[in-house]
Amino acid sequence: MMNFIWFSLFMSGIIVAALTGRIHMVTEGVLTGAKDGVFISLGLISVIAFWLGMMKIAEESGLIQILSKRLRPFATWLYPSVPSDHPAMGALIANMSANILGLGNAATPLGLKAMQELQTLNGTSDVASDAMCTLLAMNTASLTLIPATMIGLRMEFHSKNPGEIIGSTILATLIATGAAIILDRFFRRTEQIRCRRRNRS
Amino acid sequence: MSVFATISAFALPMTIAAILIAGIVHKVPLYESFTEGAKEGFTTSVSLIPHLVAMMVAVSVFRASGALQLFIQALSPLLHIIHFPAELVPLALLRPISGSGSLALVTDLFKHAGTDSFLGRVASTMQGSTDTTLYVLTVYYGSVGIRKPRYSVKVGLLSDLVSVFASIWAVSMMFGK
Numbered sequence: 001m002m003n004f005i006w007f008s009l010f011m012s013g014i015i016v017a018a019l020t021g022r023i024h025m026v027t028e029g030v031l032t033g034a035k036d037g038v039f040i041s042l043g044l045i046s047v048i049a050f051w052l053g054m055m056k057i058a059e060e061s062g063l064i065q066i067l068s069k070r071l072r073p074f075a076t077w078l079y080p081s082v083p084s085d086h087p088a089m090g091a092l093i094a095n096m097s098a099n100i101l102g103l104g105n106a107a108t109p110l111g112l113k114a115m116q117e118l119q120t121l122n123g124t125s126d127v128a129s130d131a132m133c134t135l136l137a138m139n140t141a142s143l144t145l146i147p148a149t150m151i152g153l154r155m156e157f158h159s160k161n162p163g164e165i166i167g168s169t170i171l172a173t174l175i176a177t178g179a180a181i182i183l184d185r186f187f188r189r190t191e192q193i194r195c196r197r198r199n200r201s
Numbered sequence: 202m203s204v205f206a207t208i209s210a211f212a213l214p215m216t217i218a219a220i221l222i223a224g225i226v227h228k229v230p231l232y233e234s235f236t237e238g239a240k241e242g243f244t245t246s247v248s249l250i251p252h253l254v255a256m257m258v259a260v261s262v263f264r265a266s267g268a269l270q271l272f273i274q275a276l277s278p279l280l281h282i283i284h285f286p287a288e289l290v291p292l293a294l295l296r297p298i299s300g301s302g303s304l305a306l307v308t309d310l311f312k313h314a315g316t317d318s319f320l321g322r323v324a325s326t327m328q329g330s331t332d333t334t335l336y337v338l339t340v341y342y343g344s345v346g347i348r349k350p351r352y353s354v355k356v357g358l359l360s361d362l363v364s365v366f367a368s369i370w371a372v373s374m375m376f377g378k
Binding site for chain 2 (some may be wrong): 005006010012013014015016017020022025026028029030032035036037038040041042044045048049050051052053054055056057058060061062063085086091102110111112114115118119125127128133135136137139140142143144146147149150151153154157158159160161162164165167168169171172173175177179180183184187188191
């Protein structure tokens with residue numbers, strides 16, 4: 001997929017430039033693009049380093065554990081098929097907390113841990129379980145309270161108020177996460193209904 | 202909506218203060234923990250370089266050649282009907298597929314429209330409020346050998362679509378158009 005998109009961006013650019021007599025723009029585009037890529041990555045070091053440093057303190061002071069405790073009732077509602085004393089539940093809550101705090105780097109390993117625990121409940125099947133589908137819905141929608149990378153990038157580009165998008169991001173992410181939960185339940189129900197019909201006939 | 206604007210302005214300093222206070226109360230070695238975490242930031246940023254260079258080059262060629270303009274023009278009648286800003290189309294299409302690729306597009310938008318414009322704010326909100334759906338699906342399911350994702354792909358992509366429109370709505374509500 002990525003290969004195809006990358007190829008199409010280049011090829012359509014080269015073809016359009018050739019047809020409109022602006023072929024020199026391709027060379028220029030390559031040079032400025034490459035330079036921008038390096039500059040942006042290096043510029044991001046400052047802000048990403050700052051936030052990961054802050055998050056390390058949050059982790060060691062127990063802030064993340066406090067958040068986990070608050071999230072437990074919500075998690076048991078979200079994952080009814082997971083026993084509340086199963087290790088999977090702990091990993092699911094930890095993953096949710098990390099996502100909410102915008103700890104992208106920490107959220108992925110925690111999510112993979114949750115996935116492995118869910119697979120023990122699922123047997124050795126290669127079909128996703130209900131809880132796995134919910135976990136994926138939650139992670140692709142990514143409930144985030146502090147969009148650290150975006151704030152960092154906005155600082156890089158001299159925004160007057162880099163943090164002003166926190167409010168709109170929370171609002172948008174709540175809507176998207178709500179939609180993900182509803183869609184997850186909706187498609188599960190339609191699948192059940194379809195299965196039942198098939199069994200009857 | 203000035204309530205939200207105030208919350209947004211205070212959110213960052215207050216978060217930092219809360220983390221520091223929680224740290225000092227629980228006797229965390231603040232300075233050491235911070236530097237330890239920050240070290241990871243360096244490797245994360247450096248590992249982004251190849252992705253950003255690859256994507257920025259392709260996007261830059263696509264834009265400089267005039268192909269982006271043609272693409273947007275072709276789509277504009279449809280976008281006009283649903284009141285969708287044409288400049289956001291490439292970002293909306295790439296966001297679920299590539300995190301670093303869409304980050305490059307946001308950067309491109311910041312350079313051309315500014316961070317504090319309507320487009321800049323929507324792009325920031327879009328990028329922050331959703332994740333790279335296809336990458337997450339691949340990595341998570343791949344890690345435990347799931348081959349049949351059932352309805353997960355549908356749920357992921359549809360909620361991305363919701364997020365695009367929710368971002369436009371949230372930004373126009375809080376900051377105006």
